[in-house]
Amino acid sequence: MQAKTIRRWSFVHTWTSLICTLFLLLLAVTGLPLIFHHEIDHLLGDAPELKVLPADTPRLDLQQLVLNAQAHRPGEAMQYVGWDEDDRNGVIAIMAATAATEPNASHTFMLDARTGEVVEMPSANGGFMLTMLRLHVDLFAGLPGKLLLAFMGLLFVVAIISGGVLYAPFMRRLDFATVRHDKSRRLRWLDLHNLIGIVTLTWALVVGLTGVISALSDLVIAAWRNDSLTAMVAPYRDAPPLSELAPVSRVLDIAAEAAPGMQPDFIAFPGTRFSSEHHYAVFMKGSTHLTAHLLTPVLIDARTLAVTAVGERPWYMDAMGLSQPLHFGDYGGRPMQILWALLDVLTIIVLASGVYLWWVRRRAAVPAVEMTR
Structure with missing residues (x-):
C-alpha cells in the first residue's frame, strides 16, 4: 500500500474514531449491564415474582x-x-x-x-436499568437522540473498516499478536490497541451495524405503517370510529388458525402504532431461536373478530427483528452473555486506548512544531 493511501486511511480512521468515541464509550458502558438485565433485575429485587401454584392451575x-x-x-x-x-x-x-x-x-x-x-414491574417504568436502556437507546432525547446514535454507529463502522485496512501494512514487519514490551509505553499501547481491535473486528462490526438498525427502529416502523399496514387496512379508510371493542377472549385462537404453527408474541390494540383504529393486531412468531424474532401480524376486525389480513414481513422489519438479539447477545444463554460482556470490555479498552494514543501523539507533535519555528 502506498504511503499516500496509508495517510488517507489513517486520517479517516483517526477522525471517525475520535468523533464517535465519547458516544461509543457511553454505549459500551451502558450496554454492559443490559446484557445481564434479567439477572440485575432479580438482584435489585425489581423482577416480577408470580405465586407458586400447581402446574395444572x-x-x-x-x-x-x-x-x-x-x-x-x-x-x-x-x-x-x-x-x-x-x-x-x-x-x-x-x-x-x-x-x-x-x-x-x-x-x-x-x-x-x-x-x-x-x-x-419497577424496572420497566424507572430505576437503574431503565436509565441504562434510555441512555443506550436514545440519550433521553427521543428520535433525535436515536438518529444521533445511528450516525455515531456509522462512524464507528467506518472506523472499524479503516482500522482493518491499516492493520495489514502496520503488521508487515511484525508477527501477529506481537506486543513490544521492550519499547515505550505508547508503542506497547499501540500494539495492544491494534491487537484487540483486529481480534474483535468481526464482533464490533456486527454490534455496530445492528446498533445502527436498532437506532433507526422508529423510521423502520413508520415505513412499515406507511407501506404494509396502510395497504392491509385500506378497506377501513372511511369506516366510522369504533364505539365498542369486541372481547379479546377468542383473539389468540383466531390468530392461531390464520397463522398455523406459530405462537403469539403480543397483541396491539386499536389505535396503537402497530395496529389501526379498527383492528386487533396479533403478532405471531416462530418457535426456533431465529424465527422467534420474525413477527407476522394477523389483523382482526375489532368489532366482528374477522381476520382481514395476514401480513407479509418486509425485509426491513426482519432486519430490525434480528438486529436486537444480535446486538445484545441474548439468544444463546449464559455463555453468549459472558462472551458478549468480555467483548464489550475489550471494546472499551480499544476506545480508551485510541484516545490515549491520539493525545500522546498530539502532545509529542507540539514541541516538534515549536522547534521548527
Whole structure:
C-alpha cells in the first residue's frame, strides 16, 4: 500500500474514531449491564415474582385479564398485551393515557394469568436499568437522540473498516499478536490497541451495524405503517370510529388458525402504532431461536373478530427483528452473555486506548512544531 493511501486511511480512521468515541464509550458502558438485565433485575429485587401454584392451575380468560388491567389503571387505554419470556403465566400489559401515547410515557405491569393479580414491574417504568436502556437507546432525547446514535454507529463502522485496512501494512514487519514490551509505553499501547481491535473486528462490526438498525427502529416502523399496514387496512379508510371493542377472549385462537404453527408474541390494540383504529393486531412468531424474532401480524376486525389480513414481513422489519438479539447477545444463554460482556470490555479498552494514543501523539507533535519555528 502506498504511503499516500496509508495517510488517507489513517486520517479517516483517526477522525471517525475520535468523533464517535465519547458516544461509543457511553454505549459500551451502558450496554454492559443490559446484557445481564434479567439477572440485575432479580438482584435489585425489581423482577416480577408470580405465586407458586400447581402446574395444572387453569388460566383466566384473556378478556378477564384485560378487565383486571383496566380496573388497575382506570381511565387509561390498553395499548399492548404480551407474554413473559421466562414464564407464560406472566401476562404483560402496557397502558397509557391514550392508545397513541408514545412508548416512553406508557406504564408497564404484569398480570398473573391464573389469578388475575397485578404484579408491578419497577424496572420497566424507572430505576437503574431503565436509565441504562434510555441512555443506550436514545440519550433521553427521543428520535433525535436515536438518529444521533445511528450516525455515531456509522462512524464507528467506518472506523472499524479503516482500522482493518491499516492493520495489514502496520503488521508487515511484525508477527501477529506481537506486543513490544521492550519499547515505550505508547508503542506497547499501540500494539495492544491494534491487537484487540483486529481480534474483535468481526464482533464490533456486527454490534455496530445492528446498533445502527436498532437506532433507526422508529423510521423502520413508520415505513412499515406507511407501506404494509396502510395497504392491509385500506378497506377501513372511511369506516366510522369504533364505539365498542369486541372481547379479546377468542383473539389468540383466531390468530392461531390464520397463522398455523406459530405462537403469539403480543397483541396491539386499536389505535396503537402497530395496529389501526379498527383492528386487533396479533403478532405471531416462530418457535426456533431465529424465527422467534420474525413477527407476522394477523389483523382482526375489532368489532366482528374477522381476520382481514395476514401480513407479509418486509425485509426491513426482519432486519430490525434480528438486529436486537444480535446486538445484545441474548439468544444463546449464559455463555453468549459472558462472551458478549468480555467483548464489550475489550471494546472499551480499544476506545480508551485510541484516545490515549491520539493525545500522546498530539502532545509529542507540539514541541516538534515549536522547534521548527
